[in-house]
Amino acid sequence: MKDSDWSNVIAHVDCDAFYASCELVRYPQLKGRPVCVLSSHHAIVVAKSYDARALGITTGMPVWEARKIAPQAAFLAADFRYYGLMSGKVFSILRRYSPEIEIYSIDEGFLDMNGVRSLWRRSFLQLADDIRLAIRSETGLTASVGIAPTRTLAKMASEANKPDGILVLPASHIDRFLYHQAVAAIPGMGRNRTALLRTLHIHTASQFACMDEALIRQLLGRQGVTLKYELNGHPVLPLETIPSLPQSIARTASMGEVSGQRSLLAAHLSWHATRLVSELVAKSLLAQRIDIFLTLASGETNRVDMVLEVPSNSLKRIMGVVKEGLMRLFRAGERYRGCGVVATRISQQRSATADLFGLMQADCRQTTLMQTVNQINRKYGDRTLSLARVQGIRPRQVLPRFCYPLLIAR
Numbered sequence: 104m105k106d107s108d109w110s111n112v113i114a115h116v117d118c119d120a121f122y123a124s125c126e127l128v129r130y131p132q133l134k135g136r137p138v139c140v141l142s143s144h145h146a147i148v149v150a151k152s153y154d155a156r157a158l159g160i161t162t163g164m165p166v167w168e169a170r171k172i173a174p175q176a177a178f179l180a181a182d183f184r185y186y187g188l189m190s191g192k193v194f195s196i197l198r199r200y201s202p203e204i205e206i207y208s209i210d211e212g213f214l215d216m217n218g219v220r221s222l223w224r225r226s227f228l229q230l231a232d233d234i235r236l237a238i239r240s241e242t243g244l245t246a247s248v249g250i251a252p253t254r255t256l257a258k259m260a261s262e263a264n265k266p267d268g269i270l271v272l273p274a275s276h277i278d279r280f281l282y283h284q285a286v287a288a289i290p291g292m293g294r295n296r297t298a299l300l301r302t303l304h305i306h307t308a309s310q311f312a313c314m315d316e317a318l319i320r321q322l323l324g325r326q327g328v329t330l331k332y333e334l335n336g337h338p339v340l341p342l343e344t345i346p347s348l349p350q351s352i353a354r355t356a357s358m359g360e361v362s363g364q365r366s367l368l369a370a371h372l373s374w375h376a377t378r379l380v381s382e383l384v385a386k387s388l389l390a391q392r393i394d395i396f397l398t399l400a401s402g403e404t405n406r407v408d409m410v411l412e413v414p415s416n417s418l419k420r421i422m423g424v425v426k427e428g429l430m431r432l433f434r435a436g437e438r439y440r441g442c443g444v445v446a447t448r449i450s451q452q453r454s455a456t457a458d459l460f461g462l463m464q465a466d467c468r469q470t471t472l473m474q475t476v477n478q479i480n481r482k483y484g485d486r487t488l489s490l491a492r493v494q495g496i497r498p499r500q501v502l503p504r505f506c507y508p509l510l511i512a513r
């Protein structure tokens with residue numbers, strides 16, 4: 104392998120059929136059966152194992168249709184908390200191989216591998232295999248690994264050899280690889296762009312990579328030109344190693360009943376606010392605006408925006424504005440079906456500057472308390488510790504729209 108092959112090195116690691124594979128790790132007795140993971144109302148298939156896909160089950164398919172195709176399949180309720188824990192395990196393995204990591208999605212990440220080869224004294228093929236085997240032995244999941252000079256090529260490489268595969272793509276092999284890839288296989292090339300290129304008789308990634316730059320710019324804009332460079336092995340897209348801040352974090356739900364009771368709304372809003380604060384604390388984030396809304400029986404929504412004195416993740420401060428919001432919104436005699444709390448103007452806790460009156464310092468003590476509550480609830484289950492006023496409400500019953508035997512995974 105020539106050094107000119109690796110002026111830049113990016114790895115892309117992608118777990119195979121992640122949600123369904125997580126369920127197979129938890130329920131090994133399901134091995135050999137197709138597995139479908141269902142949406143929150145058990146109406147739609149949101150993920151499936153390779154066996155289920157081979158039978159023709161697709162993501163988004165209604166469960167009754169999937170059940171007709173594969174009556175022998177296991178249908179499971181999605182458990183995103185568990186998938187999050189498994190994802191954390193996968194990324195902790197990836198961090199061993201590179202300090203520079205982009206968490207692209209719950210089961211996909213990019214690794215900056217520049218300099219890593221000499222550190223480990225292993226070839227890129229060996230490193231890719233090490234990563235794959237570590238994920239398999241430590242989590243029970245399989246993953247595919249692509250290594251290439253750009254992130255676009257690395258993603259295409261891992262995709263090309265799925266499941267449980269490896270593809271290492273040095274610069275000198277790019278042309279041959281692209282020759283066998285369809286335009287639709289290029290990440291970021293949507294259906295419309297693919298159709299547009301087809302009218303110009305551009306069918307393969309190789310044909311696209313050779314297209315005139317001015318023509319690409321005219322047809323697809325700057326993003327198209329970026330893809331051309333990336334496909335030719337010139338890195339343009341950097342890894343986003345610092346995750347971007349969310350625009351908003353929301354905790355909302357129907358109450359499971361229609362009620363005009365103010366105390367019931369207060370209990371549900373307290374529960375939403377507690378979960379919202381718990382997420383802000385877990386991610387070391389602060390919010391400065393809290394939107395509170397109530398949904399009437401008619402479906403109409405009333406909302407109020409409350410601005411906090413300082414950016415905060417303090418339960419006391421956020422509960423204070425939620426209570427005030429409820430006071431402003433609630434009308435006696437009206438009947439309500441749902442409510443919610445949304446945090447916006449979100450910032451990183453570590454980049455916050457102290458305010459003149461020491462309000463933020465006081466909030467910090469609350470953060471420590473909430474971290475302890477989070478730890479206890481994570482260990483012993485949701486609501487082991489919660490506010491007294493929340494204890495009165497029952498967790499919302501999830502009513503399966505279709506009465507098929509479900510293995511509820513919690």
Ligand SMILES: [Mg+2]
Pocket residue numbers: 117118119120121210211
């Ligand atoms: Mg995946």
